[in-house]
Amino acid sequence: MSKARLMQGNEAVAEGALAAGVLFYAGYPITPSTEIAEIMAERLPRIGGTFIQMEDEIGSMAAIIGASLTGVKTLTATSGPGFSLKQENLGYAIATEVPCVVVNVQRGGPSTGLPTAPAQADVMQARWGTHGDHPIIALTPSSVQECYELTVKAFNMAEEFRIPVIFLMDEVIGHLREKVVLPDELTLVNRKKPTVPPGEYIPYENNESMIPAMANFGEGYRYHVTGLTHTEKGLPTGNPEVTRKFMQRLTQKLDPYLDRIQLVEEVQLDDADLIVVAYGCTARSVLEAVHIARSVGLKVGLFRPITIWPFPQKQLEKYVDRKYLVVEMNNGQLVGEVERLFGYKAVERLNRIDGELITPKEVLDRIREVI
Amino acid sequence: MFSDIAQYFRTETLPHIWCPGCGIGTIMAAIVRSIKTLQLDQNNVIFVSGIGCSSRMPGYLDFNTIHTTHGRALPFATGIKAARPELDVFVIMGDGDSTAIGGNHLIHAARRNIDLTAIVVNNSIYGMTGGQTSPLTPHDKRGTTSPFGNLERPFQILDLVKAAGGTYGARATAYHNQLLTKLVMDAYNNPGFSVVEAISQCPVSYGRRNKFKTPADMLLWQKEHAFKAGQKRTARDEDFQIGEIFKSEAPEYTQEYEKLRQKLREVSLNG
Numbered sequence: 001m002s003k004a005r006l007m008q009g010n011e012a013v014a015e016g017a018l019a020a021g022v023l024f025y026a027g028y029p030i031t032p033s034t035e036i037a038e039i040m041a042e043r044l045p046r047i048g049g050t051f052i053q054m055e056d057e058i059g060s061m062a063a064i065i066g067a068s069l070t071g072v073k074t075l076t077a078t079s080g081p082g083f084s085l086k087q088e089n090l091g092y093a094i095a096t097e098v099p100c101v102v103v104n105v106q107r108g109g110p111s112t113g114l115p116t117a118p119a120q121a122d123v124m125q126a127r128w129g130t131h132g133d134h135p136i137i138a139l140t141p142s143s144v145q146e147c148y149e150l151t152v153k154a155f156n157m158a159e160e161f162r163i164p165v166i167f168l169m170d171e172v173i174g175h176l177r178e179k180v181v182l183p184d185e186l187t188l189v190n191r192k193k194p195t196v197p198p199g200e201y202i203p204y205e206n207n208e209s210m211i212p213a214m215a216n217f218g219e220g221y222r223y224h225v226t227g228l229t230h231t232e233k234g235l236p237t238g239n240p241e242v243t244r245k246f247m248q249r250l251t252q253k254l255d256p257y258l259d260r261i262q263l264v265e266e267v268q269l270d271d272a273d274l275i276v277v278a279y280g281c282t283a284r285s286v287l288e289a290v291h292i293a294r295s296v297g298l299k300v301g302l303f304r305p306i307t308i309w310p311f312p313q314k315q316l317e318k319y320v321d322r323k324y325l326v327v328e329m330n331n332g333q334l335v336g337e338v339e340r341l342f343g344y345k346a347v348e349r350l351n352r353i354d355g356e357l358i359t360p361k362e363v364l365d366r367i368r369e370v371i
Numbered sequence: 372m373f374s375d376i377a378q379y380f381r382t383e384t385l386p387h388i389w390c391p392g393c394g395i396g397t398i399m400a401a402i403v404r405s406i407k408t409l410q411l412d413q414n415n416v417i418f419v420s421g422i423g424c425s426s427r428m429p430g431y432l433d434f435n436t437i438h439t440t441h442g443r444a445l446p447f448a449t450g451i452k453a454a455r456p457e458l459d460v461f462v463i464m465g466d467g468d469s470t471a472i473g474g475n476h477l478i479h480a481a482r483r484n485i486d487l488t489a490i491v492v493n494n495s496i497y498g499m500t501g502g503q504t505s506p507l508t509p510h511d512k513r514g515t516t517s518p519f520g521n522l523e524r525p526f527q528i529l530d531l532v533k534a535a536g537g538t539y540g541a542r543a544t545a546y547h548n549q550l551l552t553k554l555v556m557d558a559y560n561n562p563g564f565s566v567v568e569a570i571s572q573c574p575v576s577y578g579r580r581n582k583f584k585t586p587a588d589m590l591l592w593q594k595e596h597a598f599k600a601g602q603k604r605t606a607r608d609e610d611f612q613i614g615e616i617f618k619s620e621a622p623e624y625t626q627e628y629e630k631l632r633q634k635l636r637e638v639s640l641n642g
């Protein structure tokens with residue numbers, strides 16, 4: 001029988017991670033994500049895992065990559081300023097294809113900003129915060145239930161696609177308390193290990209799946225890991241042809257799997273004249289506004305990207321010739337992706353950057369203006 | 372010379388990238404000889420490095436090897452060791468790598484006394500980028516970013532590590548490479564955070580700006596200025612002690628963590 005519990009969003013992330021099999025956490029205290037570290041410090045040593053508080057966010061990111069190379073599932077959690085510091089080694093994990101999950105409970109920025117107030121201002125940083133062309137997966141929950149279930153999926157995607165997955169929350173969802181029904185069964189995915197003997201192992205093989213098998217350090221498959229552009233054997237190269245092939249696989253490796261990666265919620269879109277795009281805590285206000293709008297005869301629907309990166313373009317672009325309104329707690333970040341699909345003249349915005357939630361009334365007023 | 376340790380190399384990756392006359396190759400061989408003498412299981416040895424000339428070393432070595440980001444070798448190594456304490460983790464860093472951008476990680480690895488064997492290849496300069504001043508460039512010496520002589524004072528890296536809580540510190544040079552092999556073995560055998568400072572000559576980026584005409588002159592400088600504990604040292608400023616510099620005992624991080632796991636297990640078993 002399923003168990004129901006009252007949980008906070010951050011707590012649900014920690015519980016989801018434990019359910020997914022996390023065994024290593026490295027972190028640094030920062031509001032509003034600290035509860036995740038505190039829960040991990042208490043729980044991991046009890047189950048044979050490891051919690052370590054590092055000297056900074058850079059070191060935390062480094063430690064989870066190192067630990068992941070030994071074969072364990074790893075997690076770190078932070079907020080805006082700490083997420084900035086993680087970018088260096090986040091790029092390393094992308095280039096070396098090391099699975100891990102990085103939680104960012106967004107708060108007001110830039111800089112120290114509003115440490116205890118919500119924002120959704122790290123959307124573009126999640127996509128392009130680390131230098132160079134690269135793939136990324138970022139998931140964004142809008143309920144505590146989803147914090148739990150989506151964290152499990154974040155680990156599954158990290159393991160299956162050998163990529164860091166960013167869990168992009170906001171302070172409201174992180175600190176919200178709601179009922180969570182713990183599922184009886186979870187589907188858990190573990191990284192694909194090599195099936196060939198060590199001598200034949202090619203750690204960055206350009207195979208059909210685009211995702212090479214990953215050997216654990218210390219199990220006889222001695223190979224090299226480097227952030228330098230590397231050959232299929234993992235050794236540094238400056239050869240343009242090898243570089244081209246490596247970059248092609250790296251940047252396109254999610255493409256065959258987009259159907260499974262790009263999760264969305266669609267509410268009353270079929271007949272909608274106006275499609276409101278929103279995510280995270282903001283989507284909750286929008287959902288309420290959509291219900292009210294429908295009750296007075298306005299044809300409005302909600303498109304909620306659960307996977308924010310890679311942006312679910314295919315799922316949204318089928319709704320052509322509508323009006324679009326993008327509601328977000330930033331100065332307009334994800335709106336660019338919607339404008340890219342439908343042209344900027346077709347897309348309206350509602351933004352707030354003062355640390356206060358966007359209310360259903362504000363959304364409803366804006367819906368009436370633009371419909 | 373090389374055939375005794377060839378089994379530890381990815382020979383297809385050679386020749387290495389280091390300049391003629393560089394000391395890093397000698398230091399690499401000395402380190403590998405300690406692993407051979409210790410008879411460590413090649414599959415159980417991890418080499419972690421940062422960024423810089425010496426940090427290219429793991430790429431040539433046939434172990435589990437990871438060339439990380441600049442200054443970050445120690446936190447990567449900390450993650451590996453904390454997750455799998457049974458692995459033998461060696462860390463290779465340069466002087467700028469370990470004491471400038473990675474200085475914070477160095478003191479915290481020392482404070483934790485985590486069982487890593489760190490070798491700082493100190494060539495007194497940023498070699499890979501062409502000879503800029505590092506925190507270990509001696510006062511008054513020249514780099515491309517101290518064209519009039521270094522105004523700053525260098526760290527004494529082993530004093531730093533000792534003060535921060537590390538439990539083993541030693542120093543050797545490319546010239547004293549047999550001593551280096553012995554010290555790396557002693558560092559490995561110390562159950563805690565150990566640092567061996569391996570002084571290297573960098574004839575191209577350091578030597579030619581600082582009145583060393585040949586790589587051999589730099590090796591002779593190492594020979595002449597090094598002294599061992601108990602030996603009478605001269606009054607020359609540049610003299611430095613080689614051999615074991617300090618050794619102490621303190622709780623080791625991964626052992627302490629394992630004790631915590633055991634304790635929690637017993638508590639849960641006894642209700």
